[in-house]
Amino acid sequence: MEDFIRRMPKSELHLHIEGTLEPGLRDRLAARNGVTLPSRPAYDFHDLTSFLVGYYEGMSVLVHEPDFYELAYAYFEKAAAQGVVYAEIFFDPQGHTSRGIPFGTVIRGLRRAQLDARRVLGLHSQLIMCFLRDFQAEYAMATLLESLPYKDWIVGVGLDSDERGNPPSKFAAVFARARQEGYLLTMHCDVDQQDAVQHIRQAVMDIGVDRVDHGVNILEDSELVAEVKRRGIGLTLCPVSNRFVTDGTKSAELRRLLDEGVRVTVNSDDPAYFTAYVLENLVTVQQELDLTRDELVTLQRNAIEASWAPPAVRQEVL
Numbered sequence: 001m002e003d004f005i006r007r008m009p010k011s012e013l014h015l016h017i018e019g020t021l022e023p024g025l026r027d028r029l030a031a032r033n034g035v036t037l038p039s040r041p042a043y044d045f046h047d048l049t050s051f052l053v054g055y056y057e058g059m060s061v062l063v064h065e066p067d068f069y070e071l072a073y074a075y076f077e078k079a080a081a082q083g084v085v086y087a088e089i090f091f092d093p094q095g096h097t098s099r100g101i102p103f104g105t106v107i108r109g110l111r112r113a114q115l116d117a118r119r120v121l122g123l124h125s126q127l128i129m130c131f132l133r134d135f136q137a138e139y140a141m142a143t144l145l146e147s148l149p150y151k152d153w154i155v156g157v158g159l160d161s162d163e164r165g166n167p168p169s170k171f172a173a174v175f176a177r178a179r180q181e182g183y184l185l186t187m188h189c190d191v192d193q194q195d196a197v198q199h200i201r202q203a204v205m206d207i208g209v210d211r212v213d214h215g216v217n218i219l220e221d222s223e224l225v226a227e228v229k230r231r232g233i234g235l236t237l238c239p240v241s242n243r244f245v246t247d248g249t250k251s252a253e254l255r256r257l258l259d260e261g262v263r264v265t266v267n268s269d270d271p272a273y274f275t276a277y278v279l280e281n282l283v284t285v286q287q288e289l290d291l292t293r294d295e296l297v298t299l300q301r302n303a304i305e306a307s308w309a310p311p312a313v314r315q316e317v318l
């Protein structure tokens with residue numbers, strides 16, 4: 001089965017590029033840029049809050065355009081080796097602009113890696129810009145405006161970081177403007193968050209997102225399940241990530257969503273931190289649920305259908 005999963009052409013829709021920073025590259029960039037990291041291990045955590053501390057600290061080694069290039073290109077090489085043919089990658093511009101790194105430095109490095117990955121590895125990708133929900137909505141709006149000169153390089157916007165006390169509704173105006181500017185919309189609705197179902201409801205019904213990141217608590221509301229099915233909204237699940245920030249992979253919920261015909265997909269989230277890329281995530285759920293080949297193919301078809309790939313790329317990777 002693992003061989004089948006490895007050979008199956010795969011798409012990844014929920015991947016934070018800053019979460020692909022492996023310890024080796026992090027330490028090399030730290031030395032190159034003269035950045036001192038805390039001696040506390042960044043890759044040792046037990047919940048979302050402690051994960052996010054290490055995640056933001058890790059990013060501090062990313063300073064110059066080639067650093068962003070190397071980060072993204074290393075991910076693309078790894079993904080291509082696992083059979084990923086299409087990836088939509090999140091980036092967190094505020095994790096960098098808040099440290100004085102220009103928006104252009106970040107996106108130019110990522111973009112150059114995307115073009116090289118396309119040319120050298122045959123891997124297609126698109127960028128999704130995430131706003132950090134624990135910062136003020138005004139900073140998200142300023143970031144949205146800052147992105148407009150690079151609009152052609154960004155397919156959509158998302159929302160991540162600490163969800164507690166930061167509901168989707170806080171960013172309603174930002175997402176409305178993003179929609180006006182032509183961006184597609186997604187948002188994290190993390191597993192077992194406080195008011196998880198209300199957050200999913202806000203995202204789907206009030207904001208009108210095109211996709212939901214995580215969102216497994218939707219199972220607690222059958223009306224919402226019916227609505228995402230009706231609209232064909234994809235849910236990007238991250239099984240191994242769940243094991244780190246909640247109480248398990250939530251594969252039982254994946255099984256229920258799959259059986260209900262919801263467009264669920266399997267993704268890696270922050271693979272350098274959770275030590276599982278998309279292949280290992282798929283192997284994990286295959287083993288836990290005894291998924292058949294047909295079910296694995298359904299997951300991949302879901303990913304293509306829920307993706308924001310342009311028609312030509314869709315045809316090529318289907």
Ligand code: ES4
Nearest residue numbers: 016019160161162269270
């Ligand atoms: C994240 Cl696991 C997780 N949760 C929320 N925000 C994030 N950003 C990167 N990884």
Ligand code: ZN
Nearest residue numbers: 160188213269
């Ligand atoms: Zn995520």
